[in-house]
Amino acid sequence: MRTLAIIGAGFGGTMTCVHLLRLLAERAREDGAEDQKPFQIYLIERSGRFTAGVAYSTTSHAHLLNVPAGRMSALPDDPDHFLRWARQQDARIGGGTFVPRPMYGRYLASILEEANAAAGNAVRLTRVPRGAAGARADSRGVTIELDGGSEINADAAVLAIGNFAPGNPPLADETFYRSWRYAKDPWGPGALDVEPDGDVLLLGTGLTMLDIAIALKERGHRGTIHAVSRRGLLPQPHRVSIRPPASHPRPKGLEEWPRTARGLLHALRAEVRGAAARGVDWREVVTSLRHDTPALWRGLSERERSRFLLRVRPYWETHRHRAAPETATQIAELIARNELVVHAGRVIGYAESRSGGGGVEARVLMRGAERETALRVARVINCTGPETDLRKVEDAFVRRLVECGVVRPDALGLGLDTDAYGAIVSADGRVQDRLMLVGPLRKGQLWENTAVPELRHETLAMAKGLAGRVVVAKRGVEVGV
Numbered sequence: 312m313r314t315l316a317i318i319g320a321g322f323g324g325t326m327t328c329v330h331l332l333r334l335l336a337e338r339a340r341e342d343g344a345e346d347q348k349p350f351q352i353y354l355i356e357r358s359g360r361f362t363a364g365v366a367y368s369t370t371s372h373a374h375l376l377n378v379p380a381g382r383m384s385a386l387p388d389d390p391d392h393f394l395r396w397a398r399q400q401d402a403r404i405g406g407g408t409f410v411p412r413p414m415y416g417r418y419l420a421s422i423l424e425e426a427n428a429a430a431g432n433a434v435r436l437t438r439v440p441r442g443a444a445g446a447r448a449d450s451r452g453v454t455i456e457l458d459g460g461s462e463i464n465a466d467a468a469v470l471a472i473g474n475f476a477p478g479n480p481p482l483a484d485e486t487f488y489r490s491w492r493y494a495k496d497p498w499g500p501g502a503l504d505v506e507p508d509g510d511v512l513l514l515g516t517g518l519t520m521l522d523i524a525i526a527l528k529e530r531g532h533r534g535t536i537h538a539v540s541r542r543g544l545l546p547q548p549h550r551v552s553i554r555p556p557a558s559h560p561r562p563k564g565l566e567e568w569p570r571t572a573r574g575l576l577h578a579l580r581a582e583v584r585g586a587a588a589r590g591v592d593w594r595e596v597v598t599s600l601r602h603d604t605p606a607l608w609r610g611l612s613e614r615e616r617s618r619f620l621l622r623v624r625p626y627w628e629t630h631r632h633r634a635a636p637e638t639a640t641q642i643a644e645l646i647a648r649n650e651l652v653v654h655a656g657r658v659i660g661y662a663e664s665r666s667g668g669g670g671v672e673a674r675v676l677m678r679g680a681e682r683e684t685a686l687r688v689a690r691v692i693n694c695t696g697p698e699t700d701l702r703k704v705e706d707a708f709v710r711r712l713v714e715c716g717v718v719r720p721d722a723l724g725l726g727l728d729t730d731a732y733g734a735i736v737s738a739d740g741r742v743q744d745r746l747m748l749v750g751p752l753r754k755g756q757l758w759e760n761t762a763v764p765e766l767r768h769e770t771l772a773m774a775k776g777l778a779g780r781v782v783v784a785k786r787g788v789e790v791g792v
Protein backbone atom coordinates (compact mmCIF):
# COMPACT_ATOMS: atom_id res chain seq x y z
CA MET A 312 0.00 0.00 0.00
CA ARG A 313 1.51 3.30 -1.02
CA THR A 314 -1.11 5.40 -2.78
CA LEU A 315 -3.01 8.52 -1.71
CA ALA A 316 -5.65 10.40 -3.68
CA ILE A 317 -6.78 13.98 -3.29
CA ILE A 318 -10.04 15.03 -4.88
CA GLY A 319 -10.10 18.74 -5.73
CA ALA A 320 -7.13 21.00 -6.48
CA GLY A 321 -8.15 24.35 -5.00
CA PHE A 322 -6.23 25.67 -2.01
CA GLY A 323 -7.25 22.70 0.18
CA GLY A 324 -6.22 19.93 -2.20
CA THR A 325 -3.12 21.72 -3.48
CA MET A 326 -1.71 22.48 -0.05
CA THR A 327 -2.50 19.02 1.33
CA CYS A 328 -0.59 17.70 -1.67
CA VAL A 329 2.34 20.11 -1.15
CA HIS A 330 2.73 19.09 2.51
CA LEU A 331 2.45 15.41 1.66
CA LEU A 332 5.12 15.73 -1.04
CA ARG A 333 7.47 17.31 1.48
CA LEU A 334 6.70 15.04 4.41
CA LEU A 335 6.82 11.81 2.43
CA ALA A 336 10.03 12.75 0.66
CA GLU A 337 11.56 13.64 4.03
CA ARG A 338 10.40 10.35 5.45
CA ALA A 339 11.81 8.36 2.54
CA ARG A 340 15.15 10.18 2.90
CA GLU A 341 15.33 9.56 6.65
CA ASP A 342 14.62 5.89 6.11
CA GLY A 343 17.02 5.58 3.18
CA ALA A 344 14.15 4.45 0.95
CA GLU A 345 14.53 7.07 -1.79
CA ASP A 346 15.47 4.54 -4.42
CA GLN A 347 12.62 2.20 -3.58
CA LYS A 348 9.32 2.20 -5.37
CA PRO A 349 7.97 5.78 -5.03
CA PHE A 350 5.00 6.79 -3.01
CA GLN A 351 2.11 7.77 -5.31
CA ILE A 352 -0.20 10.78 -4.99
CA TYR A 353 -3.11 11.34 -7.38
CA LEU A 354 -4.42 14.91 -7.51
CA ILE A 355 -7.84 14.76 -9.16
CA GLU A 356 -9.40 17.98 -10.48
CA ARG A 357 -12.50 18.09 -12.61
CA SER A 358 -12.03 21.57 -14.07
CA GLY A 359 -8.62 20.57 -15.40
CA ARG A 360 -7.31 23.81 -13.82
CA PHE A 361 -4.92 22.86 -11.08
CA THR A 362 -4.28 24.99 -7.97
CA ALA A 363 -6.73 27.86 -8.46
CA GLY A 364 -10.10 26.54 -7.26
CA VAL A 365 -13.18 28.74 -7.38
CA ALA A 366 -11.60 31.70 -5.57
CA TYR A 367 -8.42 32.17 -7.59
CA SER A 368 -9.49 31.12 -11.08
CA THR A 369 -11.14 34.46 -11.81
CA THR A 370 -9.38 36.23 -14.67
CA SER A 371 -10.45 39.67 -13.45
CA HIS A 372 -7.67 41.71 -11.89
CA ALA A 373 -10.36 43.82 -10.25
CA HIS A 374 -11.18 40.78 -8.10
CA LEU A 375 -8.90 41.26 -5.13
CA LEU A 376 -7.97 38.99 -2.25
CA ASN A 377 -10.00 39.91 0.79
CA VAL A 378 -7.07 39.24 3.13
CA PRO A 379 -3.95 41.47 2.95
CA ALA A 380 -0.87 39.96 1.30
CA GLY A 381 1.00 39.84 4.61
CA ARG A 382 -1.57 37.39 5.95
CA MET A 383 -1.95 35.13 2.92
CA SER A 384 1.06 32.84 3.29
CA ALA A 385 0.07 29.29 2.41
CA LEU A 386 2.68 27.97 4.87
CA PRO A 387 1.91 28.26 8.59
CA ASP A 388 5.59 28.15 9.57
CA ASP A 389 6.61 30.93 7.15
CA PRO A 390 4.17 33.86 7.57
CA ASP A 391 5.86 36.11 4.96
CA HIS A 392 6.12 33.44 2.29
CA PHE A 393 3.40 34.87 0.03
CA LEU A 394 4.57 38.44 0.56
CA ARG A 395 8.13 37.57 -0.53
CA TRP A 396 6.82 35.72 -3.58
CA ALA A 397 4.43 38.55 -4.51
CA ARG A 398 7.17 41.17 -4.16
CA GLN A 399 9.25 39.25 -6.66
CA GLN A 400 6.36 39.74 -9.11
CA ASP A 401 5.79 43.38 -8.19
CA ALA A 402 8.09 45.22 -5.80
CA ARG A 403 5.36 47.75 -4.93
CA ILE A 404 3.36 45.14 -3.04
CA GLY A 405 3.39 45.58 0.74
CA GLY A 406 2.04 43.49 3.61
CA GLY A 407 -1.16 45.52 3.61
CA THR A 408 -1.78 45.27 -0.14
CA PHE A 409 -4.83 43.42 -1.40
CA VAL A 410 -3.51 41.79 -4.54
CA PRO A 411 -5.57 40.47 -7.49
CA ARG A 412 -6.79 36.94 -6.89
CA PRO A 413 -5.36 35.43 -10.12
CA MET A 414 -1.90 36.14 -8.68
CA TYR A 415 -2.67 33.88 -5.73
CA GLY A 416 -3.52 31.01 -8.09
CA ARG A 417 -0.09 31.40 -9.70
CA TYR A 418 1.51 31.42 -6.25
CA LEU A 419 -0.12 28.10 -5.36
CA ALA A 420 0.99 26.63 -8.69
CA SER A 421 4.58 27.67 -8.00
CA ILE A 422 4.56 26.08 -4.53
CA LEU A 423 3.24 22.83 -5.95
CA GLU A 424 5.86 22.80 -8.70
CA GLU A 425 8.63 23.44 -6.20
CA ALA A 426 7.48 20.76 -3.77
CA ASN A 427 7.09 18.26 -6.60
CA ALA A 428 10.57 18.94 -7.94
CA ALA A 429 12.09 18.75 -4.44
CA ALA A 430 10.40 15.41 -3.73
CA GLY A 431 12.54 13.85 -6.49
CA ASN A 432 12.05 10.13 -6.99
CA ALA A 433 10.63 9.47 -3.55
CA VAL A 434 7.10 10.56 -4.41
CA ARG A 435 5.31 10.47 -7.74
CA LEU A 436 2.57 13.04 -8.31
CA THR A 437 -0.01 12.38 -11.01
CA ARG A 438 -2.42 15.15 -11.90
CA VAL A 439 -5.71 13.70 -13.09
CA PRO A 440 -7.78 16.29 -15.02
CA ARG A 441 -11.08 14.47 -14.44
CA GLY A 442 -14.01 14.64 -12.08
CA ALA A 443 -14.55 12.11 -9.33
CA ALA A 444 -17.95 10.53 -9.88
CA GLY A 445 -18.10 8.26 -6.87
CA ALA A 446 -16.03 6.94 -3.95
CA ARG A 447 -16.31 4.03 -1.58
CA ALA A 448 -14.11 3.22 1.37
CA ASP A 449 -13.57 0.10 3.44
CA SER A 450 -10.95 -1.06 5.90
CA ARG A 451 -8.47 -1.79 3.09
CA GLY A 452 -8.67 1.39 1.05
CA VAL A 453 -10.68 3.72 -1.13
CA THR A 454 -11.89 3.28 -4.69
CA ILE A 455 -12.58 6.45 -6.63
CA GLU A 456 -14.63 6.23 -9.76
CA LEU A 457 -13.82 8.90 -12.33
CA ASP A 458 -16.13 10.56 -14.86
CA GLY A 459 -16.02 8.32 -17.92
CA GLY A 460 -15.75 5.12 -15.93
CA SER A 461 -12.14 4.38 -14.92
CA GLU A 462 -11.16 3.92 -11.29
CA ILE A 463 -8.32 4.85 -8.99
CA ASN A 464 -7.55 2.69 -5.98
CA ALA A 465 -5.83 4.39 -3.07
CA ASP A 466 -4.98 3.52 0.49
CA ALA A 467 -6.59 6.73 1.67
CA ALA A 468 -8.26 9.73 0.02
CA VAL A 469 -8.86 13.34 0.94
CA LEU A 470 -11.94 15.18 -0.25
CA ALA A 471 -10.98 18.80 -0.91
CA ILE A 472 -13.98 19.74 -3.02
CA GLY A 473 -14.55 23.23 -1.60
CA ASN A 474 -18.06 24.44 -1.00
CA PHE A 475 -21.27 23.19 -2.53
CA ALA A 476 -22.52 25.39 -5.37
CA PRO A 477 -25.25 27.92 -4.45
CA GLY A 478 -28.79 26.69 -3.97
CA ASN A 479 -32.01 28.42 -5.03
CA PRO A 480 -33.61 30.57 -2.32
CA PRO A 481 -36.88 28.80 -1.46
CA LEU A 482 -40.06 30.16 -3.07
CA ALA A 483 -43.67 29.02 -3.25
CA ASP A 484 -43.42 28.86 -7.04
CA GLU A 485 -39.94 28.04 -8.28
CA THR A 486 -40.74 27.88 -12.01
CA PHE A 487 -38.59 30.92 -12.72
CA TYR A 488 -35.46 29.07 -11.63
CA ARG A 489 -35.65 27.16 -14.93
CA SER A 490 -35.56 30.40 -16.93
CA TRP A 491 -32.55 31.44 -19.05
CA ARG A 492 -32.82 34.80 -17.27
CA TYR A 493 -31.72 33.20 -14.02
CA ALA A 494 -28.11 32.31 -13.18
CA LYS A 495 -27.97 29.89 -10.27
CA ASP A 496 -24.19 29.85 -10.07
CA PRO A 497 -22.59 33.31 -10.41
CA TRP A 498 -19.29 31.68 -11.40
CA GLY A 499 -20.87 29.39 -14.00
CA PRO A 500 -20.39 29.90 -17.76
CA GLY A 501 -22.55 32.70 -19.16
CA ALA A 502 -23.80 33.79 -15.72
CA LEU A 503 -23.06 37.44 -16.44
CA ASP A 504 -24.37 37.48 -19.99
CA VAL A 505 -26.88 40.29 -19.98
CA GLU A 506 -27.68 43.15 -22.34
CA PRO A 507 -25.55 46.15 -21.21
CA ASP A 508 -28.58 48.40 -20.58
CA GLY A 509 -30.71 45.79 -18.85
CA ASP A 510 -31.22 46.06 -15.10
CA VAL A 511 -29.95 43.16 -13.05
CA LEU A 512 -31.02 41.71 -9.72
CA LEU A 513 -28.33 40.15 -7.55
CA LEU A 514 -29.62 37.90 -4.76
CA GLY A 515 -27.42 38.39 -1.68
CA THR A 516 -25.30 41.32 -0.53
CA GLY A 517 -22.10 39.57 0.63
CA LEU A 518 -18.64 39.32 -0.89
CA THR A 519 -19.87 37.38 -3.94
CA MET A 520 -22.33 40.17 -4.74
CA LEU A 521 -19.49 42.71 -4.62
CA ASP A 522 -17.44 40.58 -7.02
CA ILE A 523 -20.31 40.19 -9.45
CA ALA A 524 -21.28 43.87 -9.40
CA ILE A 525 -17.65 44.78 -10.13
CA ALA A 526 -17.38 42.15 -12.87
CA LEU A 527 -20.56 43.49 -14.53
CA LYS A 528 -19.19 47.04 -14.50
CA GLU A 529 -15.90 45.78 -15.90
CA ARG A 530 -17.84 44.33 -18.82
CA GLY A 531 -19.35 47.74 -19.52
CA HIS A 532 -22.72 47.11 -17.93
CA ARG A 533 -24.82 50.30 -17.84
CA GLY A 534 -28.15 49.18 -16.39
CA THR A 535 -29.01 49.49 -12.71
CA ILE A 536 -27.79 46.68 -10.50
CA HIS A 537 -30.15 45.85 -7.64
CA ALA A 538 -28.95 43.71 -4.76
CA VAL A 539 -31.24 42.31 -2.11
CA SER A 540 -30.78 40.45 1.16
CA ARG A 541 -32.90 40.18 4.30
CA ARG A 542 -31.03 42.92 6.16
CA GLY A 543 -29.25 44.58 3.25
CA LEU A 544 -25.96 44.38 5.15
CA LEU A 545 -22.77 44.83 3.14
CA PRO A 546 -19.40 43.37 4.15
CA GLN A 547 -17.42 45.78 6.29
CA PRO A 548 -14.28 47.16 4.64
CA HIS A 549 -10.73 46.39 5.69
CA ARG A 550 -8.68 49.40 6.70
CA VAL A 551 -6.16 50.87 4.32
CA SER A 552 -2.64 50.27 5.60
CA ILE A 553 0.81 49.75 4.16
CA ARG A 554 1.49 46.69 6.27
CA PRO A 555 -1.02 44.35 7.89
CA PRO A 556 -2.05 45.88 11.23
CA ALA A 557 -0.16 44.63 14.30
CA SER A 558 -1.83 41.56 15.80
CA HIS A 559 -4.06 42.17 18.76
CA PRO A 560 -3.44 39.62 21.55
CA ARG A 561 -6.24 37.11 22.06
CA PRO A 562 -8.74 38.42 24.64
CA LYS A 563 -7.81 37.64 28.25
CA GLY A 564 -10.15 35.19 29.94
CA LEU A 565 -11.46 33.88 26.61
CA GLU A 566 -11.92 30.46 28.22
CA GLU A 567 -14.48 32.00 30.58
CA TRP A 568 -16.58 33.59 27.84
CA PRO A 569 -20.23 32.50 28.11
CA ARG A 570 -21.23 29.42 26.15
CA THR A 571 -24.28 30.95 24.57
CA ALA A 572 -24.66 32.79 21.26
CA ARG A 573 -25.91 35.91 22.99
CA GLY A 574 -23.25 35.72 25.70
CA LEU A 575 -20.47 35.41 23.11
CA LEU A 576 -21.79 38.42 21.24
CA HIS A 577 -21.89 40.49 24.46
CA ALA A 578 -18.37 39.39 25.43
CA LEU A 579 -17.08 40.30 21.98
CA ARG A 580 -18.75 43.70 22.10
CA ALA A 581 -17.24 44.37 25.53
CA GLU A 582 -13.82 43.38 24.21
CA VAL A 583 -14.25 45.70 21.22
CA ARG A 584 -15.26 48.59 23.49
CA GLY A 585 -12.25 48.00 25.75
CA ALA A 586 -9.92 47.81 22.74
CA ALA A 587 -11.42 50.98 21.23
CA ALA A 588 -10.65 52.81 24.48
CA ARG A 589 -7.01 51.80 23.96
CA GLY A 590 -7.11 52.96 20.35
CA VAL A 591 -7.33 49.45 18.85
CA ASP A 592 -9.63 48.97 15.87
CA TRP A 593 -12.51 46.47 16.21
CA ARG A 594 -11.22 44.56 13.20
CA GLU A 595 -8.14 43.49 15.12
CA VAL A 596 -10.27 42.14 17.95
CA VAL A 597 -12.35 40.08 15.53
CA THR A 598 -9.17 38.82 13.83
CA SER A 599 -7.60 37.94 17.21
CA LEU A 600 -10.34 35.33 17.74
CA ARG A 601 -9.33 33.47 14.61
CA HIS A 602 -7.46 30.56 16.17
CA ASP A 603 -9.88 30.19 19.06
CA THR A 604 -13.04 30.22 16.96
CA PRO A 605 -13.28 26.41 16.57
CA ALA A 606 -12.94 25.96 20.36
CA LEU A 607 -15.55 28.67 21.04
CA TRP A 608 -17.86 27.00 18.51
CA ARG A 609 -17.36 23.56 20.06
CA GLY A 610 -18.14 25.09 23.47
CA LEU A 611 -21.68 25.92 22.31
CA SER A 612 -24.45 23.37 22.61
CA GLU A 613 -26.23 22.41 19.40
CA ARG A 614 -29.14 24.62 20.39
CA GLU A 615 -26.85 27.60 20.95
CA ARG A 616 -25.10 26.99 17.63
CA SER A 617 -28.52 27.11 15.94
CA ARG A 618 -29.24 30.36 17.74
CA PHE A 619 -25.92 31.74 16.59
CA LEU A 620 -26.76 30.84 12.98
CA LEU A 621 -30.18 32.40 13.23
CA ARG A 622 -29.39 35.62 15.08
CA VAL A 623 -25.67 36.38 15.04
CA ARG A 624 -24.49 34.96 11.72
CA PRO A 625 -25.34 37.88 9.41
CA TYR A 626 -23.41 40.29 11.66
CA TRP A 627 -20.56 37.83 12.17
CA GLU A 628 -20.19 37.26 8.42
CA THR A 629 -20.12 40.96 7.53
CA HIS A 630 -17.58 41.82 10.24
CA ARG A 631 -15.47 38.69 9.92
CA HIS A 632 -15.31 38.39 6.12
CA ARG A 633 -14.42 41.89 5.06
CA ALA A 634 -13.92 43.51 1.68
CA ALA A 635 -10.62 44.88 0.38
CA PRO A 636 -10.58 48.69 0.79
CA GLU A 637 -10.40 49.24 -2.99
CA THR A 638 -13.40 46.94 -3.48
CA ALA A 639 -15.37 48.73 -0.76
CA THR A 640 -14.56 52.12 -2.34
CA GLN A 641 -15.64 50.93 -5.79
CA ILE A 642 -18.91 49.65 -4.35
CA ALA A 643 -19.52 52.88 -2.39
CA GLU A 644 -19.04 54.83 -5.62
CA LEU A 645 -21.50 52.63 -7.50
CA ILE A 646 -24.03 53.14 -4.71
CA ALA A 647 -23.45 56.91 -4.67
CA ARG A 648 -24.11 57.05 -8.44
CA ASN A 649 -27.24 54.87 -8.02
CA GLU A 650 -25.69 52.31 -10.33
CA LEU A 651 -25.96 49.81 -7.50
CA VAL A 652 -29.03 49.87 -5.26
CA VAL A 653 -28.94 47.74 -2.12
CA HIS A 654 -32.29 46.65 -0.67
CA ALA A 655 -33.18 45.05 2.65
CA GLY A 656 -35.97 42.68 1.83
CA ARG A 657 -36.98 39.30 0.48
CA VAL A 658 -37.91 38.20 -3.02
CA ILE A 659 -41.26 36.47 -2.77
CA GLY A 660 -41.84 35.64 -6.40
CA TYR A 661 -41.10 36.24 -10.06
CA ALA A 662 -43.31 36.86 -13.06
CA GLU A 663 -41.67 36.42 -16.43
CA SER A 664 -43.33 37.64 -19.57
CA ARG A 665 -44.37 34.65 -21.73
CA SER A 666 -41.92 35.36 -24.49
CA GLY A 667 -39.26 36.38 -21.97
CA GLY A 668 -38.75 39.49 -24.11
CA GLY A 669 -40.09 41.82 -21.44
CA GLY A 670 -37.68 40.58 -18.83
CA VAL A 671 -38.74 39.41 -15.43
CA GLU A 672 -40.57 41.14 -12.64
CA ALA A 673 -39.22 40.29 -9.20
CA ARG A 674 -41.67 40.86 -6.36
CA VAL A 675 -39.76 42.02 -3.32
CA LEU A 676 -41.13 42.52 0.16
CA MET A 677 -38.89 45.25 1.55
CA ARG A 678 -38.03 45.03 5.24
CA GLY A 679 -40.77 46.64 7.32
CA ALA A 680 -43.02 47.22 4.27
CA GLU A 681 -46.53 45.90 4.00
CA ARG A 682 -46.79 45.99 0.23
CA GLU A 683 -44.44 44.39 -2.21
CA THR A 684 -42.27 46.32 -4.66
CA ALA A 685 -41.81 45.20 -8.25
CA LEU A 686 -38.34 45.29 -9.79
CA ARG A 687 -38.24 44.68 -13.55
CA VAL A 688 -34.90 43.25 -14.56
CA ALA A 689 -33.27 41.49 -17.47
CA ARG A 690 -31.40 38.95 -15.36
CA VAL A 691 -31.32 37.54 -11.85
CA ILE A 692 -27.99 36.26 -10.53
CA ASN A 693 -27.81 34.18 -7.39
CA CYS A 694 -25.04 35.49 -5.12
CA THR A 695 -26.40 33.96 -1.91
CA GLY A 696 -23.31 31.83 -1.28
CA PRO A 697 -22.90 28.09 -1.07
CA GLU A 698 -25.78 25.73 -0.45
CA THR A 699 -25.19 23.93 2.81
CA ASP A 700 -28.16 21.57 2.89
CA LEU A 701 -26.86 18.23 1.67
CA ARG A 702 -30.37 17.15 0.59
CA LYS A 703 -30.53 19.98 -1.93
CA VAL A 704 -27.04 19.74 -3.39
CA GLU A 705 -27.21 18.95 -7.11
CA ASP A 706 -23.56 18.02 -7.67
CA ALA A 707 -23.62 14.48 -9.10
CA PHE A 708 -20.56 13.32 -7.11
CA VAL A 709 -21.95 14.53 -3.80
CA ARG A 710 -25.41 13.15 -4.61
CA ARG A 711 -23.85 9.77 -5.24
CA LEU A 712 -21.92 9.87 -1.95
CA VAL A 713 -25.17 10.70 -0.15
CA GLU A 714 -27.14 7.97 -1.93
CA CYS A 715 -24.50 5.36 -1.15
CA GLY A 716 -24.35 6.44 2.50
CA VAL A 717 -20.65 7.38 2.26
CA VAL A 718 -21.36 10.83 3.75
CA ARG A 719 -24.01 12.39 5.94
CA PRO A 720 -24.74 16.00 6.91
CA ASP A 721 -23.38 17.39 10.14
CA ALA A 722 -25.91 18.16 12.85
CA LEU A 723 -26.63 21.72 11.68
CA GLY A 724 -26.52 21.10 7.95
CA LEU A 725 -23.41 23.23 7.35
CA GLY A 726 -21.48 20.56 5.46
CA LEU A 727 -20.36 16.97 6.00
CA ASP A 728 -20.08 15.13 9.28
CA THR A 729 -16.49 14.36 10.30
CA ASP A 730 -14.65 13.41 13.46
CA ALA A 731 -12.26 15.85 15.14
CA TYR A 732 -9.45 14.88 12.72
CA GLY A 733 -11.47 15.27 9.53
CA ALA A 734 -12.33 11.57 9.00
CA ILE A 735 -15.69 11.40 7.20
CA VAL A 736 -18.56 9.83 9.12
CA SER A 737 -20.81 7.60 6.99
CA ALA A 738 -24.61 7.56 7.05
CA ASP A 739 -24.54 4.65 9.50
CA GLY A 740 -22.22 6.53 11.86
CA ARG A 741 -18.92 4.80 10.99
CA VAL A 742 -15.78 6.95 11.17
CA GLN A 743 -14.03 6.22 7.85
CA ASP A 744 -10.43 6.90 8.67
CA ARG A 745 -9.32 6.31 5.08
CA LEU A 746 -11.66 8.96 3.71
CA MET A 747 -10.80 12.41 4.97
CA LEU A 748 -12.17 15.91 4.43
CA VAL A 749 -10.46 19.31 4.33
CA GLY A 750 -11.96 22.72 3.69
CA PRO A 751 -15.16 24.66 4.22
CA LEU A 752 -17.41 21.58 4.36
CA ARG A 753 -16.01 20.98 7.87
CA LYS A 754 -17.85 24.08 9.07
CA GLY A 755 -20.14 22.03 11.28
CA GLN A 756 -17.08 20.91 13.29
CA LEU A 757 -14.96 24.06 13.16
CA TRP A 758 -17.33 26.88 12.11
CA GLU A 759 -14.66 29.12 10.57
CA ASN A 760 -12.81 26.95 8.08
CA THR A 761 -13.15 29.05 4.99
CA ALA A 762 -10.14 31.24 4.33
CA VAL A 763 -6.42 30.69 3.89
CA PRO A 764 -5.44 31.72 7.46
CA GLU A 765 -7.41 28.71 8.75
CA LEU A 766 -6.98 26.31 5.85
CA ARG A 767 -3.18 26.56 5.87
CA HIS A 768 -3.12 25.02 9.37
CA GLU A 769 -5.77 22.48 8.54
CA THR A 770 -4.03 21.20 5.39
CA LEU A 771 -0.72 20.84 7.22
CA ALA A 772 -2.40 18.95 10.07
CA MET A 773 -4.17 16.71 7.57
CA ALA A 774 -0.93 15.91 5.70
CA LYS A 775 0.92 15.25 8.96
CA GLY A 776 -1.86 12.91 10.07
CA LEU A 777 -1.69 10.97 6.82
CA ALA A 778 2.11 10.94 6.65
CA GLY A 779 2.20 9.72 10.25
CA ARG A 780 0.31 6.64 9.11
CA VAL A 781 2.93 5.82 6.49
CA VAL A 782 5.44 3.09 7.21
CA VAL A 783 8.52 2.53 5.15
CA ALA A 784 8.74 -1.11 4.25
CA LYS A 785 11.48 -3.03 2.53
CA ARG A 786 10.07 -2.47 -0.93
CA GLY A 787 9.05 1.14 -0.54
CA VAL A 788 6.85 3.55 1.34
CA GLU A 789 3.59 2.12 2.58
CA VAL A 790 0.55 3.53 4.30
CA GLY A 791 0.20 1.61 7.53
CA VAL A 792 -3.36 2.41 8.48
Ligand SMILES: Cc1cc2nc3c(=O)[nH]c(=O)nc-3n(C[C@H](O)[C@H](O)[C@H](O)COP(=O)(O)OP(=O)(O)OC[C@H]3O[C@@H](n4cnc5c(N)ncnc54)[C@H](O)[C@@H]3O)c2cc1C
Nearest residue numbers: 319321322323357364365366376377443472473750762763
Ligand atom coordinates in the same frame (compact mmCIF):
# COMPACT_ATOMS: atom_id res chain seq x y z
C1 LIG B 1 -14.95 34.16 -4.79
C2 LIG B 1 -14.15 33.77 -3.59
C3 LIG B 1 -13.11 34.59 -3.15
C4 LIG B 1 -12.36 34.24 -2.04
N1 LIG B 1 -11.33 35.05 -1.64
C5 LIG B 1 -10.56 34.69 -0.61
C6 LIG B 1 -9.45 35.50 -0.19
O1 LIG B 1 -9.22 36.55 -0.73
N2 LIG B 1 -8.69 35.07 0.85
C7 LIG B 1 -8.97 33.91 1.50
O2 LIG B 1 -8.24 33.56 2.43
N3 LIG B 1 -10.01 33.13 1.13
C8 LIG B 1 -10.80 33.50 0.10
N4 LIG B 1 -11.86 32.72 -0.26
C9 LIG B 1 -12.13 31.51 0.49
C10 LIG B 1 -11.62 30.30 -0.30
O3 LIG B 1 -12.73 29.50 -0.44
C11 LIG B 1 -10.50 29.59 0.38
O4 LIG B 1 -9.42 30.48 0.55
C12 LIG B 1 -9.97 28.41 -0.41
O5 LIG B 1 -9.59 28.81 -1.69
C13 LIG B 1 -10.92 27.25 -0.47
O6 LIG B 1 -10.23 26.21 -1.08
P1 LIG B 1 -10.85 24.77 -1.30
O7 LIG B 1 -9.78 23.94 -1.90
O8 LIG B 1 -11.46 24.27 -0.03
O9 LIG B 1 -12.07 24.98 -2.30
P2 LIG B 1 -12.08 25.38 -3.83
O10 LIG B 1 -11.13 26.45 -4.11
O11 LIG B 1 -13.50 25.58 -4.18
O12 LIG B 1 -11.53 24.09 -4.59
C14 LIG B 1 -12.28 22.90 -4.71
C15 LIG B 1 -11.85 22.24 -6.01
O13 LIG B 1 -12.44 20.93 -6.05
C16 LIG B 1 -12.82 20.67 -7.38
N5 LIG B 1 -13.84 19.61 -7.34
C17 LIG B 1 -15.07 19.69 -6.77
N6 LIG B 1 -15.72 18.51 -6.93
C18 LIG B 1 -14.88 17.69 -7.61
C19 LIG B 1 -14.99 16.36 -8.09
N7 LIG B 1 -16.09 15.64 -7.90
N8 LIG B 1 -13.93 15.83 -8.74
C20 LIG B 1 -12.79 16.54 -8.94
N9 LIG B 1 -12.64 17.83 -8.53
C21 LIG B 1 -13.68 18.38 -7.87
C22 LIG B 1 -13.33 21.99 -7.91
O14 LIG B 1 -13.30 22.03 -9.31
C23 LIG B 1 -12.35 22.97 -7.25
O15 LIG B 1 -11.25 23.26 -8.08
C24 LIG B 1 -12.64 33.05 -1.36
C25 LIG B 1 -13.69 32.23 -1.80
C26 LIG B 1 -14.43 32.57 -2.90
C27 LIG B 1 -15.53 31.65 -3.37
